[in-house]
Amino acid sequence: DQQVKQNSPSLSVQEGRISILNCDYTNSMFDYFLWYKKYPAEGPTFLISISSIKDKNEDGRFTVFLNKSAKHLSLHIVPSQPGDSAVYFCAASANSNSGYALNFGKGTSLLVTP
Amino acid sequence: SAVISQKPSRDICQRGTSLTIQCQVDSQVTMMFWYRQQPGQSLTLIATANQGSEATYESGFVIDKFPISRPNLTFSTLTVSNMSPEDSSIYLCSVEGQRDYNEQFFGPGTRLTVL
Secondary structure, three states: OOOEEOOOOEEEEEOOOOEEEEEEEOOOOOOEEEEEEEOOOOOOEEEEEEEOOOOEEEEOOEEEEEEOOOOEEEEEEOOOOHHHOEEEEEEEEOOEOOEOOEEEOOOEEEEEEO | OOOEEEEOOEEEEOOOOOEEEEEEEOOOOOEEEEEEEOOOOOEEEEEEEEOOOOOEEOOOOOOOOOOEEEEEOOEEEEEEOOOOHHHOEEEEEEEEOOOOOOOEEEOOOEEEEEO
16 A cells, blocks of 8 residues: 555656656655655665655755645755756655654656756 | 665575675664665565664564564664565665654665576
8 A cells, every 4th residue: 555656757857947746645644754866776865854844844956845734745856957867755754663664655757858 | 874885785596595685884873674675666664673672574574584683783684585586676774864863864775686
């Protein structure tokens, strides 16, 4: 049962434009959300996170927005750069017997073209 | 963030054999996690490993198939036992963040192919 969903398997954006990656979740117990970036043959790299008590968190070119009522979050990258081309995973966690175990979406492959 | 290494980085194994994957962290961490990413799928948590206690397994994963050791605060192993082609995956270890326990940092992964 996929509790975190990324419905767009791929996205192509021109360099300099905004990239918007979307993520939906079903479990209302999730209270922390993270975005990871993954290059081929590497492990996921932590990008940015947001607690459920906030609706926005910004770090440089990356901003994450959380809409709890819609159980939706998005990652905005602006301006997009060719080096941003990677697979982006959305993840969510809730404190449980497994600690802060992460539930991942299937990822969105972002291609930033020059 | 912690520096995490995994060995081996990749392996090709025969059906019915077992493979032990090592995860080494450059700092002491309380919780370590083992994930699997099957082809075309998301990362799925196998188990959580605390030092000095038995690992906690997620639904669908059992100790006999995926025994885990956690002998100290910087090291863990995951064994994939009696392998079948369905076990072909990327196996990743992660550790909790030291600044924020909600964050996790991942090793580079072990790409396993079972023939």
